[in-house]
Amino acid sequence: MILKKTGMLLVIILLAIPFLKAQDEDVKLGVYEKLDEYLPSDLIFVTQDYDTVNLMSLIDKPTVIVPVYYECPGICSPLLEGVAEVISRSSVEIGKDYQVFTISFDYEENTKLARDKKKTYSRLVQGTHDLENGWTFFTGDSTNVHRMLNSVGYHIMRDGQEWIHPGAIIVLSPEGKITRYLHGTYFLPFDLKMSIVEASKGRSGPTINKVLEFCFSYDAEGKKYVFNVTKVSGVIIMLFAISLFLTLFIKNKRKNKFTKES
Numbered sequence: 001m002i003l004k005k006t007g008m009l010l011v012i013i014l015l016a017i018p019f020l021k022a023q024d025e026d027v028k029l030g031v032y033e034k035l036d037e038y039l040p041s042d043l044i045f046v047t048q049d050y051d052t053v054n055l056m057s058l059i060d061k062p063t064v065i066v067p068v069y070y071e072c073p074g075i076c077s078p079l080l081e082g083v084a085e086v087i088s089r090s091s092v093e094i095g096k097d098y099q100v101f102t103i104s105f106d107y108e109e110n111t112k113l114a115r116d117k118k119k120t121y122s123r124l125v126q127g128t129h130d131l132e133n134g135w136t137f138f139t140g141d142s143t144n145v146h147r148m149l150n151s152v153g154y155h156i157m158r159d160g161q162e163w164i165h166p167g168a169i170i171v172l173s174p175e176g177k178i179t180r181y182l183h184g185t186y187f188l189p190f191d192l193k194m195s196i197v198e199a200s201k202g203r204s205g206p207t208i209n210k211v212l213e214f215c216f217s218y219d220a221e222g223k224k225y226v227f228n229v230t231k232v233s234g235v236i237i238m239l240f241a242i243s244l245f246l247t248l249f250i251k252n253k254r255k256n257k258f259t260k261e262s
Contacts, residue, residue: 032153045138048115062199069106084124090189095130107142179204
């Protein structure tokens with residue numbers, strides 16, 4: 001009887017594993033953290049000064065990647081305002097301790113727009129800061145944009161003339177390694193400072209959003225994140241099956257040992 005039950009549980013587990021794997025591989029809108037992976041070495045973008053550059057060639061210090069699109073009617077403006085505010089309030093010095101790359105993922109946007117946006121958001125930064133060298137705005141073609149987004153695990157969706165996308169910034173080490181994700185549109189100076197310090201040492205750290213990303217999926221029609229009952233239920237069933245299998249296995253092993261000793 002025990003063998004029959006354990007056999008059934010093994011079948012359940014084997015069926016659950018490919019199901020969960022398929023869920024993980026079904027990459028949708030959101031940020032899928034790729035800590036300790038590196039930015040591609042051959043990404044080509046254009047700065048607000050019309051210079052065509054290799055992105056990696058500019059990374060010689062901790063670098064904050066800010067993915068947006070410049071004509072966004074949604075969270076991009078609050079996000080860039082949040083970046084301007086944290087630059088103003090942080091004790092780490094932009095241009096010296098770190099730099100910020102704001103990159104448009106709308107490949108139809110032009111360099112003039114990037115230049116105008118830099119002027120707009122630079123005015124929001126309070127105090128004396130080297131924004132000329134520390135905060136750069138980029139545009140790029142579709143190939144380089146998609147490769148850059150995929151490399152950092154930032155997934156977006158087109159909705160007519162607009163883009164549906166998450167709000168987050170990504171911190172890189174001076175070698176171009178992904179070390180930290182900061183989610184949302186508002187950032188604490190302490191969080192930025194610690195991210196810069198960690199990045200300068202090449203240390204990485206996950207965020208609680210890794211759990212949230214697994215538990216929630218984006219509803220494109222409702223334009224909001226919803227609890228993914230199917231995925232979470234699948235995990236619970238698999239964990240229950242494994243624990244039940246182990247319990248029965250241990251009990252059966254103890255029973256056999258007791259029978260032999262008797």
